Amino acid sequence: MSARRSAIHFTVNGERRAVQAPPMKRLLDVLREDLRLTGTKEGCGEGECGSCSVRMNGELVNSCLVPALQAEGAEIQTVEGLALDGRLHPLQQAFLERGGAQCGVCTPGMLMAAAQLLDHNAHPTLPEIREALAGNLCRCTGFIRIFESVVAAAAAKMDERASEAVLEQAHNAR
Amino acid sequence: MSSNATTRIVGAPVPRKEGINKLLGRAQYVDDIERDGMWHGAAVRSAIPRGTIRSITYDPRIDWSELAVVTAADVPGENCIQLKVADQPCLADGKVNHCEEPIVLLAHPDKHKLGQAVAAVRIEYDPLPPVFTIEESERQDRIVWGENNLLESFLLEKGDVDAAWAEARQIVEGEYRTGAQEHLYIENNGMIAEYSAENGVTAWGSLQCPYYVFKALRGVFGLPEEKVRVVQTETGGAFGGKEDYPSILACHAALLAMKCGHPVKMVYDRMEDLAVTTKRHPSRVRHRTALNGEGKLLAMEIDLATDGGAYATLSSTVLSRATLHAAGPYACPNVRVRARSWATNHVPYGAFRGFGAPQAIFAMERHMDEVAAAIGLDPVELRRRNFLHQGDTNASEQLMREPVILDRLLDRALAESDYHAKRARFSRENPARTVKRGMGIAAFYHGSGFTGSGEVYLNSLAGVDVTPAGQVRVLVSNTEFGQGTNTILTQIAAEALGVDYSDVAMAAPDTAMVPNSGPTVASRTSMVVGRLVERASLQLVAMLREHAGLGAGYTRDEFLAACERQRAAHGEVRSLCRYEAPPGISWDDENYHGEAYGAYAWAVYVAQVAVDMVTYSAEVEEFWAVQEVGRVLNPVLAAGQIEGGVAQGIGYALYEKVVVENGRMANNQMTNYIMPTAEDVPPIHVYFEEIPFHHGGFGAKGIGELPHDGPAPAIVNAIRDATGIGFRAIPLLPEDLFARLASQESVEEPAAL
Known part of the structure; x- marks a missing residue:
């Protein structure tokens, strides 16, 4: 890889960041090495396993296939950005309670893929969940408990929204 | 016997002990760890399945003074990774017996330059004809191992098979085959090692059996027990694939660390992991x-x-x-x-x-x-x-x-x-x-x-202790790699000690801190090690009752207070148990x-x-x-x-x-x-x-x-x-x-x- 470095600016988990990196350096390595965000994992380095999945400008990407320069100006979310204000994301809570994570290496990518799904489809069917997670390999769970976790998280998010709506109604009615 | 009693924690779907760290992306796998001044290591491997090594040359366009170069000649102890038989060299010495057999190790601070150097080592061979199938090997016209290619044989006999055919109404024959299978744990094999003359070797890595790696390092470096330390890092799946292989990788990283005087990390990429590590036997x-x-x-x-x-x-x-x-x-x-x-x-x-x-x-x-x-x-x-x-x-x-x-x-x-x-x-x-x-x-x-007698030979030792800070810990060398060791063993200890699940943690899987409770293999953790943890926990409660005034029914605070009285009197609060075979067990290995x-x-x-x-x-x-x-x-x-x-x-x-x-x-x-x-x-x-x-x-x-x-x-x-x-x-x-x-x-x- 060329030693020539470029300044790359982007937003990661809501924070503006700048790194000096070779333009063709993999986004995965920029996150892990330059920003020390090691939650994102490498499983295969060729876009097959999905362990390095992150969200970039609202899309789910394999960060091992994204050159750093392509991330210029991008909004990126990694597993470290899922929990907000010390509260687990409903997916993290559901994976914890329902056995969605075993060895944990596919988990960050799996969570990002599942978060991407739920943001676009609040109540996915089982076939939709299977399709959305088909690019993320898990060797431990046989996926069954991951599916259950996603269903549970969707239900929890609905509850959350419902309770927010109730609060809003209550607020408006006052 | 507690196994039939009503339990509070055993049998409950308590969340995975280390689950939170994994879900937050905070769990530290070997590739997530950096050490000061760390170099990266790689192996140069055999390109042929069988032959003798004629020459190893190093392309002069590379500045080799920047690199650490290790060959079999640099091994300070035995050039052998021994599990059962002393046949496998840590680094090939003069001959190779399979493709991808490691021959030369290289380390450099820069991963990219390391890759260039690997490509600049030229190895010439005089090939020998290989054997690739069970049928070729059992014909024995080409001997590639020992005297007859036979790694092991067993004969089990019950009754009189030869006499039974005559009585049979029907006889049915069939031949069945299975292929190799790759573990495909999502985290590849990886290891970091350090070496100093004073402290010897320390290895941190993705592994199932800290004491297997410990034994391999002792042999390859010729070091006493106190000069070798192995620490398991969070391990991203194993399935047996990190039972024996990490011993080789730890020795490689440690040899390079000794040579260059820096910590050395070796983490395989997927292609290397698939090509060089073990698979299921066909x-x-x-x-x-x-x-x-x-x-x-x-x-x-x-x-x-x-x-x-x-x-x-x-x-x-x-x-x-x-x-x-x-x-x-x-x-x-x-x-x-x-x-x-x-x-x-x-x-x-x-x-x-x-x-x-x-x-x-x-x-x-x-x-x-x-x-x-x-x-x-x-x-x-x-x-x-x-x-x-x-x-x-x-x-x-x-x-x-x-x-x-x-x-x-x-x-x-x-x-x-x-x-x-x-x-x-x-x-x-x-x-x-x-x-x-x-x-x-x-x-x-x-x-x-x-x-058979395997558990008796292993002679596992496991237990629990309570730290001065009031942390109850399970002391085992059994490791978590996704299957739930941390969770079930802390459940067992909490249950038997009468404290909460959240009160019990696992001691670090570090040979400097935990006893040898045997390898994490063979579906033995719940049954064998779990029983040891249960016994050690019950033994601690009995000890506290007898010597530290613990009452019949007790709260968590009363338990910890009794632990402190025990510590004041004896200096530590620790209970270990050794494996005891169930009665009536007898096995004839012959x-x-x-x-x-x-x-x-x-x-x-x-x-x-x-x-x-x-x-x-x-x-x-x-x-x-x-x-x-x-x-x-x-x-x-x-x-x-x-x-x-x-x-x-x-x-x-x-x-x-x-x-x-x-x-x-x-x-x-x-x-x-x-x-x-x-x-x-x-x-x-x-x-x-x-x-x-x-x-x-x-x-x-x-x-x-x-x-x-x-x-x-x-x-x-x-x-x-x-x-x-x-x-x-x-x-x-x-x-x-x-x-x-x-x-x-x-x-x-x-x-x-």
Whole structure:
């Protein structure tokens, strides 16, 4: 890889960041090495396993296939950005309670893929969940408990929204 | 005995102990760890399967003074990674016996320059003719290992097989084969090592068995115990693939660290991991079975052979488990199992979940369906007539002292899967359909813990302590790699100590801190180590009652106060227990006779399969797994173990093919080594029948390996049910189905042309 470095600016988990990196350096390595965000994992380095999945400008990407320069100006979310204000994301809570994570290496990518799904489809069917997670390999769970976790998280998010709506109604009615 | 008592924490679906860190992305796997001044290491490997090394030259365009270069000549102790036999060098010295055998190690601070240097080492060889198959090896016209290529052989004899053939109403023969299988843990093998003359070697890495790596480092460096330390980092899946291999990688990283004076990290990428690390042993199993007129087994003669690869590694112990599972969970008066593991010039095969049992059970359970067809009996009925029951002896003449509930497991599996009704419906519907469906079954058992006297030799030591800060800790060398060790052992300790689950943590998996409670293999953690932790915890409570004024009923604070009184009087609060064999256990290693395992887990699995006669793809549509594994310590984790094992078993049967060309894995990428994805795994229904085992941790037996044993034969039996063809080899890919089914169709339906 060329030693020539470029300044790359982007937003990661809501924070503006700048790194000096070779333009063709993999986004995965920029996150892990330059920003020390090691939650994102490498499983295969060729876009097959999905362990390095992150969200970039609202899309789910394999960060091992994204050159750093392509991330210029991008909004990126990694597993470290899922929990907000010390509260687990409903997916993290559901994976914890329902056995969605075993060895944990596919988990960050799996969570990002599942978060991407739920943001676009609040109540996915089982076939939709299977399709959305088909690019993320898990060797431990046989996926069954991951599916259950996603269903549970969707239900929890609905509850959350419902309770927010109730609060809003209550607020408006006052 | 506590195993029958009501429990607060054991049996509850408490969340995974280290789960939060994994979900937040905070868990520290080896590649997430940096050490000051760390360099990166790599291996230069054999390009040929067998030969002598003529020369090693270093391209002068590289500034070699920037690199650490290590060869066999730099090994300070024994150039040998010894598991059972001292045959495998840490670095090849003058000759190579398989492709990818490590010859030269390099380290550099910059990964990119390291890669250039690896490409700049030229190794010339004088090739020797290799051996690549069991058949070539057993012909022995080319000797590639020892005096006769034979890595190990066992002979198990029960009754008089030779006399039984004359009494037989029918004799059925069959040959079955299984392929290699890759573990495909998502985290590749990796290790960081440091060396100093003062402190010796420290290795941190992704591994199952800290004390195996400890032993390997001691040998390769010739160091005393106090100069070697091994620490397991968070480990991203293992399945046996991090049982023996990490010993090699740790020695490599440590040799480089000694040479360059810096910490050295070696983390394989996927292509290297697939090409160079161990896989499941390929097997060939021949059955010859005698039956009487009532469908009862009279005699079983089983010839079992495995390809062990170029070095002995764990082939003998894998063969041992294969031998002891070869005759299945059946009562048969006359059994002979002749098992041999043959050397070839393949990358050495190693431990993989099930450890020889999946190979043996594939053959046994496929053969049962062939026997049933040959004698015109329903495959379910044939099994039922021959099941082991309490009071029977199995093939090694171990008396089944504990309850055996195979009939109950079978009934439940049939009922839950609606087996008979579905089979009848499919056989009605199939002739008119291009997608043909079938139901298949497999019945099996899996021995928990080390074989025979293995647990006695291991002499495991485990326990609990309480730190001055009031932290209760489990002290074991058993490791977490996704299967739940941390959770179940802290559940057991919390239960037995009468404190909360959140009060108990695992001590760091660090040989400087924890006793040797044996390796994390062989479905032994829940049963053997769990029982040690339970005993040590009860012993601590008794100690506190006797010496530290702990009352009969106590609160958490009273418990910790008693611990502090104990500490004031004795300096520490610590309780350790050593393994004690259950009474009446005897094993004859010479004759493969006696109590092979402390306990067996039992299972009946059912697969529903659809075979598309246009695309020739076979798909598992639904799967039912019914088992008895003793007490279930954590229902969520236990079901997760079964589901994950079944998914791996589906891959073993239908997807996962290791393509080897001239001794080298040709498909060493996730792009073309295919495992089941979220879209391939069917609904998996998991059921437990619980019978507490009194010598296991709170009644537990082993669970981890069991679920890999049954899926492959159940699936291929279902394909037989769907298509009428009894396939005898796995993996069974669409091209294999096409080869048989297409020709069968053209034979059967000439009029249609």
